[in-house]
Amino acid sequence: MKSRRRPYAEQRPHDLGGGVWSVPVPIPGNPLGYTLVYAVESPQGPVLVDAGWNHPDAWDALSGGLRSLGFDVSGVRGVVITHFHPDHAGLAGQVRDASGAWIAMHENDAELVRLMSEYAARDHDDFQTDMLRRAGAAPAEAGQATGARPAPPATPDRVLRDGDLVDLPGRKLRAVHTPGHTPGHICLHLEDADRLFTGDHVLPGITPHIGIYPFDRDDVDPLGDFLASLDRIGELGSIEALPAHEWIFQDVATRAAEIRHHHEDKLEHLHALLAERAEPLTIWEAAAMMTWNRPWDDLSPMLRGMAAGEAAAHLRALEAAGRVGRLAGVDPVRFHALDS
Numbered sequence: 001m002k003s004r005r006r007p008y009a010e011q012r013p014h015d016l017g018g019g020v021w022s023v024p025v026p027i028p029g030n031p032l033g034y035t036l037v038y039a040v041e042s043p044q045g046p047v048l049v050d051a052g053w054n055h056p057d058a059w060d061a062l063s064g065g066l067r068s069l070g071f072d073v074s075g076v077r078g079v080v081i082t083h084f085h086p087d088h089a090g091l092a093g094q095v096r097d098a099s100g101a102w103i104a105m106h107e108n109d110a111e112l113v114r115l116m117s118e119y120a121a122r123d124h125d126d127f128q129t130d131m132l133r134r135a136g137a138a139p140a141e142a143g144q145a146t147g148a149r150p151a152p153p154a155t156p157d158r159v160l161r162d163g164d165l166v167d168l169p170g171r172k173l174r175a176v177h178t179p180g181h182t183p184g185h186i187c188l189h190l191e192d193a194d195r196l197f198t199g200d201h202v203l204p205g206i207t208p209h210i211g212i213y214p215f216d217r218d219d220v221d222p223l224g225d226f227l228a229s230l231d232r233i234g235e236l237g238s239i240e241a242l243p244a245h246e247w248i249f250q251d252v253a254t255r256a257a258e259i260r261h262h263h264e265d266k267l268e269h270l271h272a273l274l275a276e277r278a279e280p281l282t283i284w285e286a287a288a289m290m291t292w293n294r295p296w297d298d299l300s301p302m303l304r305g306m307a308a309g310e311a312a313a314h315l316r317a318l319e320a321a322g323r324v325g326r327l328a329g330v331d332p333v334r335f336h337a338l339d340s
């Protein structure tokens, strides 16, 4: 890859041509650095794709960045959210307060936002601790992986489904449902210019977190969904990708195929780990044996929890493909290979 990630301090708002602008919005204290918020022009004010993290510095960057490009945040017509995570949806409510803009997201993520708003922080911690225990984490470790949770994002005014056109007068911006990173993740295809806002679904240098919550669910398959969503984006061909992090890149199809291969390798490796073992593995044991970007012993409790979520999503995808089984009636749940 020719480009590389540069720190937030080196980022600037850009006119990308064709009535599209980008504004880097910092994510304070996060190694990802920033969210790229995009503005797409319309005769009735720009529509934003994502809004950034809810923090005063982020607000200053977003409103100041828009101003430097000739817009005022009070003139924003709408905010379409690729997914409900706080680095994307966090500031949407403040934009709406300043402008009267609508907020739109996919119906599946809108439902999660509704559940989050009803959920007390203490219930969240209990849920997390119990989930980690059922995955096979030692009780002391399970208790450590909880922690600060950002406030739920603003409730959307509008929900989108696959294929819906975003309310953007004079242009064609279509929602493409790409579940995986979240159940309601969408990419947005600017069909009149053949450019794709990819959110976190397809990023140029990293891959999004794919987890399953709670870890021991067997009624959903987020990784299977994610791989199918990558294939779907691959069908759009070698068009330009405007991602929510890192940098803009050409040829979304090639990058989507690379990410698919990354997960296929991980699935094969995990299957081999299970096949080599006489004893079935807990989710926690499987996570500790998988390869992460740092050794397991160096991962913080929070990162171990995320790794376990990712391990669980891979185990579930192998199970859905008929290659792994789970032992019924044991706690914590255990998985074993079904073929070799």
Ligand SMILES: [Zn+2]
Pocket (backbone or CB within 6 Å): 085, 087, 088, 200, 244, 245
């Ligand atoms: Zn993100």
